[in-house]
Amino acid sequence: MTINVLFLGPQGSGKGTQATRICAAHGVPHVSTGDMFRAAIAEQTALGREVEPIVAAGELVPDALTVALIRDRIAKDDAQAGFILDGFPRNIAQAESLDRMLEVIGRPLDRVFFFDLDDATATTRALERANREARVDDTPEVIARRLAIYHEQTAPVVARYRATGTLHEINAARSVDDVFAEISAAFGWLAR
Numbered sequence: 001m002t003i004n005v006l007f008l009g010p011q012g013s014g015k016g017t018q019a020t021r022i023c024a025a026h027g028v029p030h031v032s033t034g035d036m037f038r039a040a041i042a043e044q045t046a047l048g049r050e051v052e053p054i055v056a057a058g059e060l061v062p063d064a065l066t067v068a069l070i071r072d073r074i075a076k077d078d079a080q081a082g083f084i085l086d087g088f089p090r091n092i093a094q095a096e097s098l099d100r101m102l103e104v105i106g107r108p109l110d111r112v113f114f115f116d117l118d119d120a121t122a123t124t125r126a127l128e129r130a131n132r133e134a135r136v137d138d139t140p141e142v143i144a145r146r147l148a149i150y151h152e153q154t155a156p157v158v159a160r161y162r163a164t165g166t167l168h169e170i171n172a173a174r175s176v177d178d179v180f181a182e183i184s185a186a187f188g189w190l191a192r
């Protein structure tokens with residue numbers, strides 16, 4: 001049995017928090033492109049040096065780099081029982097690449113969870129996070145830029161999965177525990 005799931009939603013909608021909890025409970029890897037880029041930057045690898053200014057500005061890393069990263073990651077042993085992708089795909093080109101990758105390995109997506117949150121709450125949450133974590137991209141200007149890119153490029157990805165019927169919409173303005181309970185129930189059902 002495999003569970004292949006996407007978490008989509010704006011900045012501050014709680015994707016990372018929920019993915020960490022769900023992955024711990026279900027033993028599937030949490031594949032976050034943002035975490036992978038931040039790790040590469042911290043380690044100052046060739047990839048890290050290349051993407052550092054892009055991530056700091058809140059712009060999207062070029063698709064070729066991002067898609068290659070995901071392709072390698074989901075080929076690893078620990079991802080053979082499934083994965084939660086968090087922060088990918090972020091535009092239509094990435095979604096099309098993901099479709100092709102999953103088709104080749106014969107593993108369709110089981111569910112796309114969309115964390116729905118208004119911009120004002122998203123901004124407040126991202127700014128609150130800036131006080132806890134030292135993320136270079138959690139400044140008011142860069143948060144606004146990331147949200148603008150979200151609406152321009154990622155919202156069409158949400159619409160795409162809504163059209164294919166795999167979308168589970170979540171009201172992400174609720175508490176972490178309430179959102180976790182809803183996703184857990186859906187996971188229990190998927191894992192039957």
Ligand code: ADP
Nearest residue numbers: 011033034054055058059060061066087088090
């Ligand atoms: P958030 O969702 O809060 O913006 P992430 O941790 O998902 O944060 O991403 C941080 C940054 O990493 C993005 O602003 C972007 O520069 C880069 N990044 C992450 N995922 C992708 C992706 N799928 N495509 C391009 N760039 C990405």
